Amino acid sequence: MPRSQRRSPPRPKLVSERVCIVGCGAIGGLYAARLGQLPDVEVWAYDPARDHVEAINRDGLRLTGHTELTARVRAVTDATQIPHCALGIVATKGTVTEAAIVATAPIFGDGAVCSVQNGIGNEEVIAEHAPRVMRGVTLQSGRVEAPGVIHLDAPGPTWIGPFEPRPAHWEEVSRLAELLNHGGMETRALRDARGAQWTKLLFNASTNPLCALTGLTHGQLCEYPPTRRLVGELIREGRSVADALGVVLDGDPDILVDEAARANFHHRPSMLQDALARRHTEIDTLNGGIVASARHPRVATPLHAAITDLINGLEHGWSRTPSSG
């Protein structure tokens, strides 16, 4: 369903190798840096942080930690400065997906946009504004170490696939995977990426908010029997939603959380970091996303609803009392 043959090239040839990274923070920065390494790809990054954008344009985008490199990326705080891009990657926090895609949608014309965000429900928001969409999920983790500098904490694979209600063409999915693999980022193009996405969703939704509520690291949460019990119950409840939706998980979240506890005991999940900094969390696309997804198949999700309410309550408290630290 191409909308305007004047603005977009005929498929399958993608004449422009311009890619726009929407949100060039801890995760988006990893994609921008990898793609910026490729001689035939022009990478644009849209990010609201002015000092970060200025540092990227002045010194290049630096990757440190597990991998060290500096990439040429054009960064802007004003999306209207970005020329047409055939491919986009949205890597903002789920809390600002709507605003970010509204600002950048004109860039993509007849292109395809891939979410690599946490949780579930971001693709639905993107699909209201972009012509074609991909689901994506990644196991990488990183953090913005300084303006222009992204620290890669842990590498990990990315899975991408068409978003079913408004799918990207398979050529677009496989082309984006090809570019990312060329850039040194392990990426698999899948006909159905829901299993990968839900596996990570259940992992995150069953652990991150519990860390945020208790202050425990991922390892502490999983070694302490009462909290590990609750992690298991949340996985079980979430799995019943995936089953009802016909999603086949590509891994066992119970095994994955214990593996992660051994590999990265002291890891503070992003939602714990958000709680400590009193930042708006991604609860609505994690546990809240599971609750919303369970409505149509009418699966009961009392535990994920309770966790969603508690994190919402925590955030409500921040808005009512000034931070003490």
Next chain:
Amino acid sequence: MPRSQRRSPPRPKLVSERVCIVGCGAIGGLYAARLGQLPDVEVWAYDPARDHVEAINRDGLRLTGHTELTARVRAVTDATQIPHCALGIVATKGTVTEAAIVATAPIFGDGAVCSVQNGIGNEEVIAEHAPRVMRGVTLQSGRVEAPGVIHLDAPGPTWIGPFEPRPAHWEEVSRLAELLNHGGMETRALRDARGAQWTKLLFNASTNPLCALTGLTHGQLCEYPPTRRLVGELIREGRSVADALGVVLDGDPDILVDEAARANFHHRPSMLQDALARRHTEIDTLNGGIVASARHPRVATPLHAAITDLINGLEHGWSRTPSSG
């Protein structure tokens, strides 16, 4: 089942009007001060806080706030100094019930001991050591303002009744109620105090730990729809346990929590105060008590179990990281 006719007087005449308050803190102090007003009652208080005990013995036990009075109370940190008492009131936190009753049980000989503690399950612990037991529940709230000084935040009724598996004689229940009423503390003797106890239990278990997890005051918790929803779900689940046990609530917890939100919007429940001070909470006799009570009638309590796990996790975190404040 009198144990030693040498140490205890024959019933029903209670020759000694000695009463021992076990735990003379925020709640126990209210009872000690009221009973200490009565000319014919000798009040002993057992409490581990040496400065508090010394202040009570030196200056009397002072009540401030809603009611102002000073009472003569003999306070000790060593329970072996207390003579035989026919009546006892246990008002420690649920976390130290076992240690407190082990230390004081010999005082009561053939007497009766009443719990006025939060939650459920304390009477069972007391009954392992004391000859006869009463269930009690109170709506008063107070705090230790300084050594020897208890601030009465809000007065409220007390309900007492026989503890079914090891019941106090009805004469003991009514005598204790009489003394407390004489001392100016509204008290009702009930043949079955379970309805009063479970009503307060459901009130506390459905609000206090949510305040502790989110930092919200009681009023904030109840005005914010997501958290108020969860309060309602916890009440509903707890009510199903009471029903299965044949306990008839003496009030509607849903109405009571909203009334309390209007009357005392800024109230920080004791469990929130415990969380802020990183003190061991009473979760095991609140939500944990509901979960334990639900085992025999085999009622599912996934939400109260989840809340218990989260508070246990919060406490586990304090034991793993030093306090920052």
